[in-house]
Every structure is written in C-alpha cells, then in structure tokens.
Amino acid sequence: MVKWEVVFNKFIEDWKYKYDVKAALVCGSYITGNPSKRSDLDIHIILFDDVDWRERGNKIIDDLLIEYFVKLPKQIRKHFQDDNRNRRIMSIVKFITGKVLFDKSNVIQQLKIEAQEWKNKKYENTIQVFLEIKKYNLGYLG
Structure with missing residues (x-):
C-alpha cells in the first residue's frame, strides 16, 4: 500500500460509518499519477x-495534507454547471x-x-471580450 492510501485509510475511518455519509471519492495528482512535493x-x-450541513477542511496526517469537501x-x-x-x-x-472509495x-x-456529459457539452456563445479576458486568466467582471 502506498503512502497516500495509508493516509486516506486513517482519514476516512472517521467518515465512512457516519449515518449522513453515502460515498467518498479521492482525486487529484496522487490518483492521476503525477504528484509533486506540494501535492x-x-x-x-x-x-x-436530506442532510442540512456541509463541511470543508484541511487535515495533516503523516505529513500529507488532505483537503476534504x-x-x-x-x-x-452546481459546480459542474458553474x-x-x-x-x-x-x-x-x-x-x-x-477513484471511488466507497459508495x-x-x-x-x-x-x-454527469461530469463526462458536462465535459462533452459545447459552450454557449460568448461575447468576444469575455474570450479575450479568459486568454489572460484575468476573470470576468460582468
């Protein structure tokens, strides 16, 4: 078992048996195979x-930062749509x-x-100024 899997197993132990939790997914450079020192x-x-709460946080286990949502x-x-x-x-x-951890x-x-469907969708027509701004990653203030 590689380090990220050991760390994940330690982290998820607090979550996988909670009544409100139905699934977990791990993603990023460790999964795609390109981690760096900063990953x-x-x-x-x-x-x-039917749950009415959410959480976002960071936790360090065995010197590996976990960012969880x-x-x-x-x-x-909604994030896909945005x-x-x-x-x-x-x-x-x-x-x-x-990678699906449990579901x-x-x-x-x-x-x-649904994510694949969103990725395959054509973008709606957008004004040329917006496209020029996106080229330089300055954001859109419209």
Missing part, C-alpha cells in the same frame, strides 16, 4: 440528500478521474456520468 490528497465526501450531490452538480458556464473543467475532471448508493457513478 495534497483531495477527498470528496458525499452526503445523503463534504457536500450534497446537488452542490456538486464550471461549464465559466469555461472551466476543474470540478468536472476531478470526478471523471477520481452506498451508486451516486458517484452517476456523478461521473
């Missing part, structure tokens, strides 16, 4: 739909390339399918 371990914990599926779907609207694929790619309801497989 962290990104973990998405998916809650059941605890959210409802609808919040992740990525597409802003011509980004950050959230989308995390789910496409991520009590097949929600991650569904999110992976």
